[in-house]
Amino acid sequence: MKPPSQIRRFLRHPSGAVGLALLLFFVAMALAAPYLFPQGPYKMVARPMLWPGQNPDLLLGTDSLGRDLLVSVVYGARVSLLVGLSAALASAIVGAAVGLVSGYFGGWIGDMLMRITDAFQTLPSFLAAILIVGLIGPSIGTIVTSIALVSWPMVARLVRAEVLRIKTLDFVQACRIMGMPDWRIMLAEILPNSLGPIIVATSLLVANAIIIESGLSFLGLGDPNMMSWGGVIGNGRSALRMAWYITMIPAGAVVLTVLALNLIGDALNDVLNPRLRKG
Amino acid sequence: MTRSLELVNLSLHHPTPAGPLRAVDGVNLTLNKAETLGLVGESGCGKSSLARCVVGLNTPQEGSIVVGGQALGTSAADRRAAAQRVQMVFQDPMGSLNPRHTVRRSIEQPLKIHGRGSAAERRARVEELAAQVGLGLHLLDRYPHQISGGQRQRVSIARALTLEPELIVCDEAVSALDVSVQAQVLNLLTKLQRDLGVSFLFISHDLSVVRYVSHRIAVMYLGQIVELGDAESVWAERRHPYTRALTSSIPDAAGGMRGERLTGDVPSAVNPPSGCPFRTRCRHAQAICAEARPALTDDGLPHLVACHFARDFAPLERESPPVQAATGG
Amino acid sequence: MTFSILDSARAEPVTTAPLLSLEDVRIDLRPGVPLVEALSFDVAPGEALAIVGESGCGKSLTSLAVMGLLPKNLKAGQSGKIVFEGMDLATASEGKLRGLRGNRLAMIFQDPLSALNPVLSVGAQIAEVLIAHARMSKAQAKARAIELLGEVGLPRPDLRFGDYPHQLSGGMRQRVTIAMAIACDPKLVIADEPTTALDVTVQAQILDLLTEIRKRTGQSLILITHDLGVVGEVADRMIVMYAGTVVEEGPVAEVLSRPKHPYTAGLLAARPSGSYVHGGQALSDIPGTVPAPDARPEGCLFAPRCARATARCREARPPLDRAGARAVRCFFPVDGALA
Numbered sequence: 001m002k003p004p005s006q007i008r009r010f011l012r013h014p015s016g017a018v019g020l021a022l023l024l025f026f027v028a029m030a031l032a033a034p035y036l037f038p039q040g041p042y043k044m045v046a047r048p049m050l051w052p053g054q055n056p057d058l059l060l061g062t063d064s065l066g067r068d069l070l071v072s073v074v075y076g077a078r079v080s081l082l083v084g085l086s087a088a089l090a091s092a093i094v095g096a097a098v099g100l101v102s103g104y105f106g107g108w109i110g111d112m113l114m115r116i117t118d119a120f121q122t123l124p125s126f127l128a129a130i131l132i133v134g135l136i137g138p139s140i141g142t143i144v145t146s147i148a149l150v151s152w153p154m155v156a157r158l159v160r161a162e163v164l165r166i167k168t169l170d171f172v173q174a175c176r177i178m179g180m181p182d183w184r185i186m187l188a189e190i191l192p193n194s195l196g197p198i199i200v201a202t203s204l205l206v207a208n209a210i211i212i213e214s215g216l217s218f219l220g221l222g223d224p225n226m227m228s229w230g231g232v233i234g235n236g237r238s239a240l241r242m243a244w245y246i247t248m249i250p251a252g253a254v255v256l257t258v259l260a261l262n263l264i265g266d267a268l269n270d271v272l273n274p275r276l277r278k279g
Numbered sequence: 280m281t282r283s284l285e286l287v288n289l290s291l292h293h294p295t296p297a298g299p300l301r302a303v304d305g306v307n308l309t310l311n312k313a314e315t316l317g318l319v320g321e322s323g324c325g326k327s328s329l330a331r332c333v334v335g336l337n338t339p340q341e342g343s344i345v346v347g348g349q350a351l352g353t354s355a356a357d358r359r360a361a362a363q364r365v366q367m368v369f370q371d372p373m374g375s376l377n378p379r380h381t382v383r384r385s386i387e388q389p390l391k392i393h394g395r396g397s398a399a400e401r402r403a404r405v406e407e408l409a410a411q412v413g414l415g416l417h418l419l420d421r422y423p424h425q426i427s428g429g430q431r432q433r434v435s436i437a438r439a440l441t442l443e444p445e446l447i448v449c450d451e452a453v454s455a456l457d458v459s460v461q462a463q464v465l466n467l468l469t470k471l472q473r474d475l476g477v478s479f480l481f482i483s484h485d486l487s488v489v490r491y492v493s494h495r496i497a498v499m500y501l502g503q504i505v506e507l508g509d510a511e512s513v514w515a516e517r518r519h520p521y522t523r524a525l526t527s528s529i530p531d532a533a534g535g536m537r538g539e540r541l542t543g544d545v546p547s548a549v550n551p552p553s554g555c556p557f558r559t560r561c562r563h564a565q566a567i568c569a570e571a572r573p574a575l576t577d578d579g580l581p582h583l584v585a586c587h588f589a590r591d592f593a594p595l596e597r598e599s600p601p602v603q604a605a606t607g608g
Numbered sequence: 609m610t611f612s613i614l615d616s617a618r619a620e621p622v623t624t625a626p627l628l629s630l631e632d633v634r635i636d637l638r639p640g641v642p643l644v645e646a647l648s649f650d651v652a653p654g655e656a657l658a659i660v661g662e663s664g665c666g667k668s669l670t671s672l673a674v675m676g677l678l679p680k681n682l683k684a685g686q687s688g689k690i691v692f693e694g695m696d697l698a699t700a701s702e703g704k705l706r707g708l709r710g711n712r713l714a715m716i717f718q719d720p721l722s723a724l725n726p727v728l729s730v731g732a733q734i735a736e737v738l739i740a741h742a743r744m745s746k747a748q749a750k751a752r753a754i755e756l757l758g759e760v761g762l763p764r765p766d767l768r769f770g771d772y773p774h775q776l777s778g779g780m781r782q783r784v785t786i787a788m789a790i791a792c793d794p795k796l797v798i799a800d801e802p803t804t805a806l807d808v809t810v811q812a813q814i815l816d817l818l819t820e821i822r823k824r825t826g827q828s829l830i831l832i833t834h835d836l837g838v839v840g841e842v843a844d845r846m847i848v849m850y851a852g853t854v855v856e857e858g859p860v861a862e863v864l865s866r867p868k869h870p871y872t873a874g875l876l877a878a879r880p881s882g883s884y885v886h887g888g889q890a891l892s893d894i895p896g897t898v899p900a901p902d903a904r905p906e907g908c909l910f911a912p913r914c915a916r917a918t919a920r921c922r923e924a925r926p927p928l929d930r931a932g933a934r935a936v937r938c939f940f941p942v943d944g945a946l947a
Contacts, residue, residue, distance in 0.1 A: 170375035174438070177334045178389045179362030181355060192379055315885065321807035322778075427897045428663075457662035457834060462878035462893035469884050484807060491880035491888065511886050528812035530837030540816070541809040544777040 009271045016267025022260035026253070030077040041075035041227040042067060049243045063232065063246050064239050072232045073253050079228035080257065083144055083213040088205035090148035095155025096198055100186050102156070103163030114160070117153045125150035129212055133221045140223045143216060147209045155201055162194035196272030200265050207261035214254050229254050281348070283446045283478035284310035284333065284365075289342035291328050300549045302328035303339065304502035307575075310446065313476040315468075317493030317510065319486050319525070323545050325502040326482045330450045333480060334367045347445040363393065366439035370451035372431035376423040382409075382434050383419040389441040408437040411474075412467060429460035436467065440475070448480045453488060465492060486525050490514050498522045501548055501556035504575055508582020516581050518589040521557050555587070563588055626650035627795055627828050628674065629691045633698075635669055635678065635852075636685030641902050644669050644852040646928070647688070651796065656822055656829040658843035658860065660836060662875075664898045666852035667832045671798045673698075674830075675715055676705035693795065711741040714789035718801040720781035724773040730784045731757065731769030734791055741792045756787040761817055779810035783817065790821060797822075798830045803838065815841045836875060840864055845933070848872045851898050851909040858934035868936040868946060870914050908939070916940050 010016045044066040045058065052061040052069075060069040102113035132146035166172060167190060175185050210229075216222055217230025218237070229250040236246030286308040292299035302325045310316045320326045331337040333344060335351055335358055344351040347364035351357065366389075369375035376385050383405055390401045409419060412433040423431055432452065439447050449468070453461040469492060471477060483489050489496055489510075496513040498506040498521065506519040517523045524541045541560050546552055552559045558568040567587055575585040628651040635644040644666040651657050659667045672678045674690055676697055690697040692713065697705065709715075717723040725733055734756055735749035744752065750769070757765035760783040773781055782802060789797055799818065803811035819842055822829050831842050839846050839860055846863055848856040848871065856869040867873040874894040882888045896913040899905060907924050911917040920939055928937045931946035 170369035170371055171377045173336055174367065174369065174375055174435075175388070176336060176358070177362060177365075177367050178392050178442075179359035180388075180392050184392075189377060193377070321809060429897065458836075458875055459662065459878045459894035460897070462880070462891035463895075465880060465884075466890045466893060469890065486808075488880050491882065491884050491891070493883075494885045510883055514883075524809055528808040530808075530811065530815065530835060530841045540812055542813070544779055544810065545807075 006271055010267055013267040013270060015263040016271070019260045019263025019267060022256060023264060026077050026257050026260070027081060029074050030081050033071075033074045033078055037068075037071045037074060039071075041071045043071075049239065049246070051243070052245055052249075060249055061243075061245060063235055064243070065235075069232070069246065069249055072227050073229065073250055075227045076229040076232055076250060077253065077257075079140070079223070079226045080210045080213060080230075080254070083140065083147070083228075084206040084210040084257075087144045087147035087151065087209035087213075088202050090144065091152035091205055092155050092198060092202045094148065095152035096159045096191070098152070098156040099159025099161075100163055100191060103160040104167055104182065104186050104190065110160075113156075117156045120150070121153040121157075123150055126212060126215060129216060130219065130221060133216055138216070138221050138223055140226065143213055143221075143223060147212050150212075151205050151208060155198065155205070158197050158201055159194055162197055163190055166190050166193050196268075199272060200269045203261050203265040203268055207258040207265075210254060210257055210261075281312050282309055282345070283312050283314070283347060284308070284316075284480065285343075285345040286329075286333070287343045287345075289329070289332060289339050289344065291325075291332055291337055291339045293328075295549055297549045300547075301325075301502045301551065302548060303332065304548075304551075305342075306499075306502075306504055308497060308504065308507075310478050310480060311494075312445070313472060313478055314495070315472065315479040315481050315493045317489035317496045318480060318482045318499060319484065319489045319496060320499035321484060321525075321545055323548065324499045325548070326499050327450055328502075329499070330367070330448045330480065330482050333446075333448055334365055335361055359393070362389070362444075363442045364444050365446045365448065366442065366444045367448040367450060368432070368435045368439050368452040370455050372428050372435060372455060373423060375435050376431060378423055381420050381422055382414070382426065385423075385434055386419075386437045386441060389438065393442065395442075404441070405437075408440055411440065411471070412437045413463075427460075428456055429463055432456060432460075432464050433467065436464075436471070440471070440477070443475075444477070446478045446480065448482070450482045451484070452481075454483060454485065461488070468492060487529060498525070501545065501551050503556055503585065504583075505557065505585045506583065507575065508577075512582045518580060518582075518584040518592050519557075519586050520561050520563055520592075523592075524560075555585075557586075624652055625694075627653045627655075627693065628830075629689070630670075630674070631689040631691070633670070633673060633688035633690060634686070635666070635673060635682055636687075637682070637901050639685070642852055642904075643682070643901055644673070646853050647849075648928075649847055649854065649857065651828050651830060653795070653828055654822070654826045655845060656819075656831060656843045658831045658833060658839040658846040659849060660833060660839055660846055660875075661849035662834055662898065664851070665849040667849050668800055669852075670849075671715070671800050671830065671832050674798060675709060675713060676700070676702070677709075677715075710737055710788075710794075711792045712795050714792070714794040714797045716782075716785055716789050716797065716799040716802045718804050720778065720785045720805070721773060723785050724781060726773055729770045729772055730776065730781075731771075734784070734788050737788055737791045752791070753787075756791055757784070759821075760784070760787045760790075761813070762787075777810075778806055779813060782806060782810075782814055786814075786817065786821070790825065790827070793825065794827060796828045796830065798832070800832045801834070802831070804833070804835070811838075818842060836864065836879065848875075851904065852901070853909065853937070854928060854935070855910065855937045856935065857928075862934065866943065868934065868941040868943070869910075869938050870916050870942060871910050873942050874913075908937075916942075 045068045046055060046062050046066055048062055048064050048066040050058055050062040054061060058068055063069055098113050098117060102110035128150050129146040133142055136142045172185060172189055175189055213228060214230030214233065217228045218234040220234060222228050222231045232250040233247050240247055286306055289303055289306045291303040292301055306329060318326050328337060332339050338353055346361060351361055386405045386408055387401050390396055390404060396404060406416060409416060414430060414433050418426055418430060453464050456464060468479065481489060481492055493510045495508060496510045497504050498519060500521050506513055506522045517526060543560050546559055554570050555568040555573050558564040573585045573587045575583045577583045579590050631648050633644060633647040634642055637643050647670060659670060661667045673686060678686060686698060688698065731753045734753035738744045738749040738752055754765045754769050757768055762768045762780060762783055803814050806814060815838060818829065833839060843860050846860045847854050848869065850871050856863060856872045863872060867876055877892040878894060880891060894913050899909065905912055907922040908926055911921040926937050926939045928935050929946060934946055936946060
């Protein structure tokens with residue numbers, strides 16, 4: 001149960017190591033963007049629709065407005081990862097809180113919270129996100145909120161199931177007998193023991209959030225002030241026949257990032273899931 | 280004599296779709312200071328539900344629970360106060376410890392919850408407790424999965440002792456242990472009682488274990504106490520047919536179980552038999568057993584028995600206890 | 609190939625081929641880390657052999673090895689011979705083993721609820737075994753399944769046929785798994801802690817049933833248990849396992865009344881008897897715990913916990929000494945060497 005050994009196990013896991021390397025590559029890219037390309041992604045550098053390799057200085061070519069596609073992709077990583085991480089974190093926190101309270105207390109409080117969760121879960125998530133962003137207006141904040149709003153029920157259900165299992169364990173009963181307050185039992189005893197599934201779910205939520213953000217941007221509902229992968233894909237849509245690379249290059253970045261996160265999720269699941277570990 | 284525990288007319292009903300399940304049905308029990316009361320019965324007889332009532336995990340519908348002279352309340356403050364008078368040791372030594380806490384942290388936890396002592400005082404107390412339950416100090420920084428089952432149960436016992444409660448409820452506390460380790464833990468419990476004067480409500484399905492540790496024995500069936508008295512009196516006389524069936528069912532190393540064999544299973548507590556709860560499995564049952572519930576009485580008996588015909592059963596021979604492990608060497 | 613076996617009931621040697629014979633079986637967790645080691649024993653036709661030991665002694669692994677049900681990583685570390693009716697199960701193909709399991713070889717598990725399929729009626733599950741192994745028609749299988757349910761003591765078996773596992777009590781469920789095990793009239797039934805999950809009054813019924821079936825059918829029984837009391841009720845002969853190896857073997861009555869190995873004697877003495885509070889004494893426990901597979905002592909495996917151990921015990925592993933029907937793995941047996 002000691003953390004160091006789990007990190008080692010994770011790194012020894014083949015898909016964990018590959019996924020983490022891939023993700024770190026994109027994270028490094030996002031962090032380094034302003035230093036690598038201080039001019040920013042919106043600067044037109046050459047004539048439009050230069051294919052990759054046509055100009056040796058522009059490795060990935062230019063888009064339909066003559067902007068450097070490489071710079072767009074590098075800056076796009078910032079938005080995609082930022083949105084993905086914050087939306088996933090927000091839904092994990094909301095979902096974990098709802099799941100904890102409804103699972104621990106049960107009764108009418110639990111029932112009520114679960115009905116609310118059900119209601120949110122029945123929303124078709126992408127359409128709901130479009131609706132919210134469309135109503136409030138596209139900005140990073142609203143995009144994150146809308147994605148979190150449609151993603152948290154998954155975490156809530158997961159956490160609730162864990163809490164229902166853990167709260168019957170004797171050590172939790174022992175804490176109640178010791179006179180430990182309920183909030184402390186929930187936060188200090190039950191939550192740490194249900195972190196495994198929450199972490200796994202969050203890694204997958206990041207991937208999901210990146211896909212939703214890309215979709216929104218593709219439809220023109222992305223933050224207009226920030227270059228995102230979905231936005232680049234959307235821009236390339238009109239020129240798909242002549243210059244499909246404009247769409248395919250950022251799409252490839254989305255695919256690789258999502259793949260990386262899924263690989264990490266799989267590895268985390270193997271490492272953190274105690275039921276698999278003890279076989 | 281001062282009492283560690285007094286249960287008066289305790290009833291606990293669990294709601295089920297088929298109606299209320301009478302887990303505990305009008306139980307009266309007392310437990311003296313520094314005494315062990317053994318509560319024995321089969322699964323579903325309500326002994327664990329009763330234990331959970333005593334430690335405040337279940338709230339009974341009827342009756343009162345007085346632990347260490349004070350009634351058990353339900354508010355958070357009551358629960359905190361009760362924690363210093365009654366604690367529990369569970370069956371599963373692995374499940375009763377937080378897998379993410381070291382042994383030291385588990386034993387120290389009650390002190391922290393109740394804000395007792397400075398860090399140094401708490402540390403000293405933890406080490407004192409570890410010595411009391413026979414845990415080497417080198418084990419204190421291990422995690423539960425790094426120690427053996429018997430050691431885990433010692434940790435649970437140390438944790439239960441931390442706040443110096445008057446009463447410790449042991450719910451099948453040695454049932455999951457191997458025989459040799461079970462003996463170690465039983466010896467520890469008797470030693471702790473001698474040294475600290477703590478009382479035990481010792482719950483088990485194993486009558487030979489209960490007989491070994493208990494001053495008095497209560498036999499429970501379908502939520503009711505059917506026989507209650509001094510341990511040796513209950514063991515020797517066995518006036519209730521159910522107690523007799525229990526003892527004759529204990530497998531005997533010397534070979535060949537004898538005596539009465541029960542047929543069938545425990546009836547549902549949602550829909551218990553009329554009259555005597557045991558009558559559906561009792562070979563001595565008569566018409567009156569279906570009509571009237573026998574009172575728990577010691578009128579004309581050596582101890583309390585709830586059976587219409589208890590006076591007709593001859594005391595069993597003291598010389599031939601059905602369980603006597605052959606001990607060689 | 610014949611082996612001399614002392615039948616305890618008749619107390620005179622009978623020479624028959626054993627039904628099952630284990631020869632120097634070893635199961636490694638990793639190379640050099642044995643979970644079971646130097647394990648040899650025979651089971652005669654119609655005999656009830658108990659394998660006794662505490663958790664981690666390798667008794668359940670032994671039964672899984674006989675059934676060919678060891679997990680893959682352990683199967684790779686398995687060596688030695690397991691001869692059943694003249695065939696070495698250790699080298700038999702999975703197809704051959706599948707043909708034997710449920711047919712010639714049957715197993716009863718500790719937890720009847722997880723041994724039964726929750727979405728099939730108990731009757732259908734028994735009938736399935738009969739259709740698969742005994743090639744019965746559906747109607748024949750149903751009739752025989754009802755008969756079997758009656759044989760294992762289910763009241764109104766015709767009504768119980770359609771019940772699902774969750775509708776039955778624990779004892780009834782275990783009766784159903786017993787009916788499944790004996791459905792094809794196996795030669796050997798392995799019961800792994802069959803009554804550990806049951807109440808004492810129900811345990812007594814199930815033990816009676818196992819004995820009754822064995823006497824009626826002439827099947828052999830391997831009973832795996834931690835409970836010496838259960839051994840006394842059911843078995844003719846017993847072996848005591850400690851840390852993956854046999855430490856004592858012999859007729860049940862003799863081993864229980866005159867144990868030779870200090871571990872067996874310790875187990876017997878550790879059982880609670882009498883009353884502590886009414887003038888009794890502390891129980892004599894066995895100090896310490898079973899060694900971990902990767903921390904096995906050099907000499908006798910029991911030496912670190914043994915009050916009788918000497919320097920010799922800590923240096924060399926004692927062999928399993930045989931004399932007649934009894935065997936003990938100890939340099940200094942309780943009450944002297946075997947006669």
